[in-house]
Amino acid sequence: MTHRRAAVIGCGFFSQNHLNAWNDLSERCSIVAVCDIDRAKAEAAARRFGVPKSYTNVDEMLANESLDFVDIATTAPSHLALAEACAAKGVPVIVQKPLAPDWTDARALVAALDRAGLPMMVHENFRFQAPLLRAAELVKSGAIGKVVWGRFSFRTGYDIYAGQPYLAEVERFAILDVGIHVLDVARVFMGEAESVACRTQQVRPGIKGEDHATVLLGHVGGGTSVCEISYASHPEPDPFPFMIFELDGEAGSLRVDAGCKIVWKNASGTHHETAAPEAVAWGSEPWTVVQDSVRATQRHWLDCLDSGAVAATSGHDNLKTFALVEAAYASAASGQIVRPASID
Numbered sequence: 001m002t003h004r005r006a007a008v009i010g011c012g013f014f015s016q017n018h019l020n021a022w023n024d025l026s027e028r029c030s031i032v033a034v035c036d037i038d039r040a041k042a043e044a045a046a047r048r049f050g051v052p053k054s055y056t057n058v059d060e061m062l063a064n065e066s067l068d069f070v071d072i073a074t075t076a077p078s079h080l081a082l083a084e085a086c087a088a089k090g091v092p093v094i095v096q097k098p099l100a101p102d103w104t105d106a107r108a109l110v111a112a113l114d115r116a117g118l119p120m121m122v123h124e125n126f127r128f129q130a131p132l133l134r135a136a137e138l139v140k141s142g143a144i145g146k147v148v149w150g151r152f153s154f155r156t157g158y159d160i161y162a163g164q165p166y167l168a169e170v171e172r173f174a175i176l177d178v179g180i181h182v183l184d185v186a187r188v189f190m191g192e193a194e195s196v197a198c199r200t201q202q203v204r205p206g207i208k209g210e211d212h213a214t215v216l217l218g219h220v221g222g223g224t225s226v227c228e229i230s231y232a233s234h235p236e237p238d239p240f241p242f243m244i245f246e247l248d249g250e251a252g253s254l255r256v257d258a259g260c261k262i263v264w265k266n267a268s269g270t271h272h273e274t275a276a277p278e279a280v281a282w283g284s285e286p287w288t289v290v291q292d293s294v295r296a297t298q299r300h301w302l303d304c305l306d307s308g309a310v311a312a313t314s315g316h317d318n319l320k321t322f323a324l325v326e327a328a329y330a331s332a333a334s335g336q337i338v339r340p341a342s343i344d
């Protein structure tokens, strides 16, 4: 196992989870530098996490530091330029979702890493949440037979604007921010989609983008799924930050609920389990299931660097999810069904 030297770019809201998780993985890598255009944030992160160097300029950091990879945890508009800077220096990257604000930049980012012959991974952490990993294991084992229908639901009234005020300002909001996770999970359980129909709504006053989206996916092989995405719901109890989903298989059904609860049924009977996350010493409720998944995502990246395997959420894999995002926006705008294969 190689011990790696790495840097984190972006020291804002969510990167605190990345930095904590890298600390947990310190036997395998050390964060030797952090970078943020906001000097106070870069310095505060360096102090809090005992990182030796802080920078406000990525080119200066890349010129001064010898790095085995960079973790890009800034918001989407900066991802392409930062990834290109790393690629130019021969440094692999793990990049937060969404990969970019739009399809053109997302493709350009993946192409830049390809041209440089470097591995990359998208920090698409929902797949790595404990209940999803367990549900995927059950489905793969044939517990409910071939999955033919699914409902994937992330509907909350949680005040996400408190931690991420920029979300009120983006024109592509709920689908690009959290719908991208939901669509990715739909791909994991149902396979690729060949048709997308979407309606969006804006419920909260004063925001620029959609805060409700309902997406109907037609999957290759005949499966159907519904993805419900909302930051303006009032469910009781509010499951945030859990995604709830249910699957119908040819031989049974499976449901994942808040609290990491899984219930599945087949000819052998009804089974209840709790797929709790590993303990997170730095965790805080209600985030622990997410925080554990951040660490699991980062562990997967290190595993892939060690083995040379392509990451489950590689750039190319994530472009398939991104095509669903683009197709959903195109469908909402046109009122037509959109084929993801037509996104180019």
Ligand SMILES: NC(=O)c1ccc[n+]([C@@H]2O[C@H](COP(=O)([O-])OP(=O)(O)OC[C@H]3O[C@@H](n4cnc5c(N)ncnc54)[C@H](O)[C@@H]3O)[C@@H](O)[C@H]2O)c1
Residues within 6 Å of the ligand: 009, 010, 011, 012, 013, 014, 015, 035, 036, 037, 038, 041, 056, 058, 073, 074, 075, 076, 078, 082, 096, 097, 098, 123, 124, 125, 163, 164, 166, 177, 290
């Ligand atoms: N996977 C998840 O569950 C999850 C949850 C929340 C946020 N996120 C993602 O994490 C990313 C960051 O979100 P956030 O809420 O932490 O944002 P944030 O605005 O709090 O932090 C981003 C930081 O990046 C810095 N930055 C911007 N451009 C930069 C550049 N060119 N060079 C260096 N620093 C730069 C900003 O100054 C800021 O401190 C987003 O892509 C968001 O979608 C993911």
